[in-house]
Amino acid sequence: LSQHVKLEDVARLAGVSAKTVSRVVNGEANVSESTKQAVDRAISALGYKPNLAARSLAASRSFLIGIISPTVDNFYSYFHALHNGAIRACRERGLHLVAEEMDFDTRGSLQRLEGSLRQMRYDGVIVTHPANKNKHVLDLLEHMKIRYVRIGPVSDLHRSDSVSPDETQGLQQLAEHLVSLGHRHIAIAYVEARRRNLLRDSLVKAGADLRHLQFVSLSAAQDPITAGRELASGILALPQRPTAVFTYADDAAAGLIGYAWEHGLNIPRDLSVVGYDDGQVAQAVWPPLTTIREPLDEMARAAVSLLLDPAKDGNARRIVLPVKFIVRSSTAVPSR
Amino acid sequence: LSQHVKLEDVARLAGVSAKTVSRVVNGEANVSESTKQAVDRAISALGYKPNLAARSLAASRSFLIGIISPTVDNFYSYFHALHNGAIRACRERGLHLVAEEMDFDTRGSLQRLEGSLRQMRYDGVIVTHPANKNKHVLDLLEHMKIRYVRIGPVSDLHRSDSVSPDETQGLQQLAEHLVSLGHRHIAIAYVEARRRNLLRDSLVKAGADLRHLQFVSLSAAQDPITAGRELASGILALPQRPTAVFTYADDAAAGLIGYAWEHGLNIPRDLSVVGYDDGQVAQAVWPPLTTIREPLDEMARAAVSLLLDPAKDGNARRIVLPVKFIVRSSTAVPSR
């Protein structure tokens, strides 16, 4: 595939003038069916996508829609928070952020992304979960020679610049918090083995007895609230009920807490609960959640920085930002 | 103010070449302090902003950063949902969405917006709350002759195209739901008088006795969760406690529910609760909230449509989309 296919290239292949190609691209009338087809064939053969900048300049329209909305700082969700941070970082540098939404289920989403990248010619691209783990997306970006930064926990660090949360310290603080409150029987509900292992090791380091820890694996596909309720039901049925539970997401913790109230338990008196994310839900439930917050705003800013000042050597750079452990009233001294 | 100030205009006023102006704009070295100042003066005198498209084309960089994130459908917040809808609607039409974040507190935010609008040359702009009620923003857009659509409830309908939720039907369903369950003493906690009045009238129409309704005004400035807790505390202290409460936001309902559990009340047995938004929080709390959902995705799509096909006559158009009333278990037959 060639790097930058132009209108002219298409015109040459189709054996028509550039203007005719332009007519086809813009769906103007006055094009015979036969030439239209010839042009369409040439376009898809070359993978042509019009250059947005050139188009905008000539047609004096931008093909961009703006949306004016307020800065929302508190109570946000993961992706929204990343977007906010990136928008601000861009603005400070005279850039703008464009969201490329991808549904990974749909066939053709990768192709659509490629088309979009072709025409937008981004200065750089930030890749979040789950695209940051998607081989096809990363391959595509590299093939198109587009600078990109992955955001979130990633393996193969050499592959590109990345910005990740560092959970070790936060999880250690959490472990010490629970142990110092007197918790011994602690349940860990996890989706990723990585985080389970980190927390397990932190708890042991904080003095917990490995034999008293319980691990419950949960599917990422499941709705977190339902998962939290099922988790609660499982825990309440246990002969030796833990006094504290860590869940992999605030939503799951919320489901757990709801189930507990419903069944006459009092949180945190009967069960301490720890969430993850510090999203909107963390403060909406009662009691508000002890949780862990990723520095999403700073992570997004760091990603923009990496994108904008190129590495001196060719090596992939990595920025690691510590998560923040937040104590609220969903954890307390166990009653037993 | 002139419509489209160009580099050349600045150059002429400053008495230098276009290239020199370009150097100043791009912060290149090799510009004497005196000419730099002269150029800067000319730039601000003319209100010059470089044309993004021209710049991109010449420099072969877009000044745009892309961010690839997944489609998130469930559990979203108001602005995020609007953005999602607009992003998709744009994509379907070969456009892209750029977020212009505005913090209305800061001085200079309007100027920044103006600069951004100048250089982006949006095909159209979607204006959400609270900017949709901001005279300065609307004046600016009109003065710059930029097509815009307001989204959300607006007055002065003649002023521009708009897309609004229609709450009457949804609130009527809510009113009938409560009355049919047997609720008579109902509290309405509101921020906007408009919505309070709508609900009041709906309740009366559904057969409620106006004398049994209680109205509690809340400040929009207050954190909704705290507001909900205070609301709960006020309601519990009442001699004649209502059997149902409507709150203006799910967050406030969440605060209310938390306070209730904490003080030994059972929701919905002792008190039915109704929220508004159907955001992430609505399903995270226990019991999940009976609430009202604005069709944010459709509203955003409608806004993009209005932007793209111009009105035949010059009249402002208005699209009204009904909200959806959603029954969950936070409302039930009163126990008394």
Place this chain on the structure above:
DNA sequence: ATGAAAGCGCTAACAT
């Protein structure tokens, strides 16, 4: 129905 030429507003490369 199709083509040729000019130019959108800026920056790159090369002057001086």
Place this chain on the structure above:
DNA sequence: ATGTTAGCGCTTTCAT
């Protein structure tokens, strides 16, 4: 330190 020239890739306008 500053100016000149030639494009960037498309659409417009005007031919044919």
